[in-house]
Amino acid sequence: MPNIPNGFSIGSLNIKFYGILMATAMAIGVILACFNAKKRNLKSNDILVLACYVLPLAVIGARVCYFIFENDRFSSFWQIFEIWKGGLAIYGGVIGGALGILLFCLIHKKNFLDVADVAVPSLILGQAIGRWGNFFNQEAYGYAINDPKWQFFPFGVYIENCTQEICNCTGSGWHLATFFYEFVFNILIFIVLMVLLRKIKIKEKGIVMASYLLMYGLVRFFIEGLRTDPLMIGEVRAAQLFSGLIFAFAIIFILVVYILKYKKLKQKKICEGKQKVTSNNNLEKSFVKKQNQNEKLGTQEGNEIDGKGKQDH
Numbered sequence: 605m606p607n608i609p610n611g612f613s614i615g616s617l618n619i620k621f622y623g624i625l626m627a628t629a630m631a632i633g634v635i636l637a638c639f640n641a642k643k644r645n646l647k648s649n650d651i652l653v654l655a656c657y658v659l660p661l662a663v664i665g666a667r668v669c670y671f672i673f674e675n676d677r678f679s680s681f682w683q684i685f686e687i688w689k690g691g692l693a694i695y696g697g698v699i700g701g702a703l704g705i706l707l708f709c710l711i712h713k714k715n716f717l718d719v720a721d722v723a724v725p726s727l728i729l730g731q732a733i734g735r736w737g738n739f740f741n742q743e744a745y746g747y748a749i750n751d752p753k754w755q756f757f758p759f760g761v762y763i764e765n766c767t768q769e770i771c772n773c774t775g776s777g778w779h780l781a782t783f784f785y786e787f788v789f790n791i792l793i794f795i796v797l798m799v800l801l802r803k804i805k806i807k808e809k810g811i812v813m814a815s816y817l818l819m820y821g822l823v824r825f826f827i828e829g830l831r832t833d834p835l836m837i838g839e840v841r842a843a844q845l846f847s848g849l850i851f852a853f854a855i856i857f858i859l860v861v862y863i864l865k866y867k868k869l870k871q872k873k874i875c876e877g878k879q880k881v882t883s884n885n886n887l888e889k890s891f892v893k894k895q896n897q898n899e900k901l902g903t904q905e906g907n908e909i910d911g912k913g914k915q916d917h
Contacts, residue, residue: 608764610740620688622737629733630659633726640725643801644718644809653712654719658704665700669693673835673842689741693835694731694824695846701727717810724816725797731820732790738783746780746830748773758784768832782830789823808861814854821851 611620634655638648670693671684677691678684705723709716738744742763748771749760755778763779773779793816800806800815825847828834834841 669696
């Protein structure tokens, strides 16, 4: 595992694997969203336009978020633009992407929840691919592994130059491969989201989006606790705080959607019941009215017969 290259050169041009993976994730994400678009009555052209809003804002959001929490690592302002060296906070990217979706929906008159449902499978797949950029950049790893029997990939990853203050290694050695753990869970989440969107065909708007927030929030909360490079808000790990918030939001959102759906169905049944009772009452009244008419007609015919009998007599 030692001596992992983080890129290659073509002449004087240095190409980083991190950048290649980021570009690949974006391209695959757009293609996948085009594939899923019709599930929420969107078109491929809508997705291509959406990408022009979401991708730039997602990258900007991810970089700005990282800069806010790790500004002491930047010696000059221009280093902010060196994203190929890593340093993107995923929750900043999610916020930036959400703003891009919102802007797109406001300008092009689309439903935010429809667009978000289509976007989240692409998002989580992109996150999974992007985690391998952490592998090549030797970042997003966990605590040191001191037991030799666990010093193998993918359980662990060998870090050549560990600079994390909270790590008890001697500067290099085997660490928990937290980037790989998240990669695996992200793939599983992706599969679940695709099943919800394409197989089960969830009709309630926003449920696929909320499912992403629920599952990723839970996964990231626990994996973040294993990492040695957390972004901090005081004494709290920022990613764990955000994970807890989006997890709680997702639960509340799903409950509200299905409670409202239940109330709507209950009200519909009540209305249908009233209509049925009204219909039965009308039918009964019609039957009684017809019966009275028949009795009246029978009486008249009887009187006519009696009158005719008297005349004959």
